[in-house]
Amino acid sequence: MVWAERALLGLFAIFAAIAWTYIITEPRRKKQAGALLWNLGVPSEHKIMLVTGTILLILAIVPTTNFFYLSALGDEKIAYYFYMAISYWSTVIYFFWAGLSKLEIRENGIYFRFGLVEWKEIALYKWQGNKGNTLTVWMKQRIPFCSKRSWQIPLDHKETMDRILSQYLSKTFRLKNARYKNDMMAEITDTDNFDKSDK
Numbered sequence: 608m609v610w611a612e613r614a615l616l617g618l619f620a621i622f623a624a625i626a627w628t629y630i631i632t633e634p635r636r637k638k639q640a641g642a643l644l645w646n647l648g649v650p651s652e653h654k655i656m657l658v659t660g661t662i663l664l665i666l667a668i669v670p671t672t673n674f675f676y677l678s679a680l681g682d683e684k685i686a687y688y689f690y691m692a693i694s695y696w697s698t699v700i701y702f703f704w705a706g707l708s709k710l711e712i713r714e715n716g717i718y719f720r721f722g723l724v725e726w727k728e729i730a731l732y733k734w735q736g737n738k739g740n741t742l743t744v745w746m747k748q749r750i751p752f753c754s755k756r757s758w759q760i761p762l763d764h765k766e767t768m769d770r771i772l773s774q775y776l777s778k779t780f781r782l783k784n785a786r787y788k789n790d791m792m793a794e795i796t797d798t799d800n801f802d803k804s805d806k
Contacts (some may be wrong), residue, residue, distance in 0.1 A: 611802070614793045616687065619694030626701035629721075641714025644773065651759050653720070654708045660702030667695035667742055710758055717756075724756055726775045740765055 674688040708720040716725040724744060732744040736759070743757040760768055 611719030612620055616690055616694070619691065619698070623694045623697035623701075626697055630701065630704055636722060637713075637718065637729065640711075640716060640718045643713055645712040645767070647710040647712065647758075647760065649707060649762060650710050650719075654706070656702050656720075660706055662700055663695065663699045663702060667692065667699055670695055712768075717758075719756070719758065729776060732772060732776070734765070738762060 670688050670691040674685065674692050676690060677685045705720045711718040713723070716723045716728070718724075724746070728746050729745045730745045732742060735741045735743050735757070740760050740762050741757055742760050743755055745755045
């Protein structure tokens with residue numbers, strides 16, 4: 608294999624390793640998240656994951672076909688296509704797994720495909736979107752590009768969701784974080800103004 612093929616294969620292998628780590632460790636992460644309080648089903652925004660998985664499924668046919676064809680010929684590039692096929696199928700499985708994962712309210716927080724958002728990590732939340740059913744939560748620890756999470760919640764579940772959030776984000780918690788909330792409200796206002804300007 609030339610260096611370009613080795614580099615590409617290395618990238619696929621790294622992603623496949625990360626993907627399988629997420630899949631295999633899910634039971635442990637769910638256990639750490641606490642008891643299941645409410646299963647909200649598969650969020651609508653997960654459709655993009657399923658579409659991506661379908662595209663990768665089609666692409667995975669190429670290295671898989673090449674592997675079996677070269678196996679019959681005894682070609683020296685058989686190892687390359689073998690590992691490429693394994694990497695592709697690992698990626699396909701990950702995207703379908705992530706796309707079919709469910710949004711859950713658990714004892715210790717909100718559990719979604721990439722892990723748990725603990726109650727103690729949430730600074731505030733707000734309902735957004737045209738229908739007002741997009742739940743956006745802002746995190747205490749402001750990591751660039753990771754300061755908030757958003758999920759579309761069915762409208763008939765919104766009232767129940769509000770009650771659960773009110774229960775876990777208690778009055779004491781909100782008062783304790785009042786200063787942070789004031790700072791975040793300025794950001795939310797800017798976001799709303801931007802959305803209105805687009806309409």
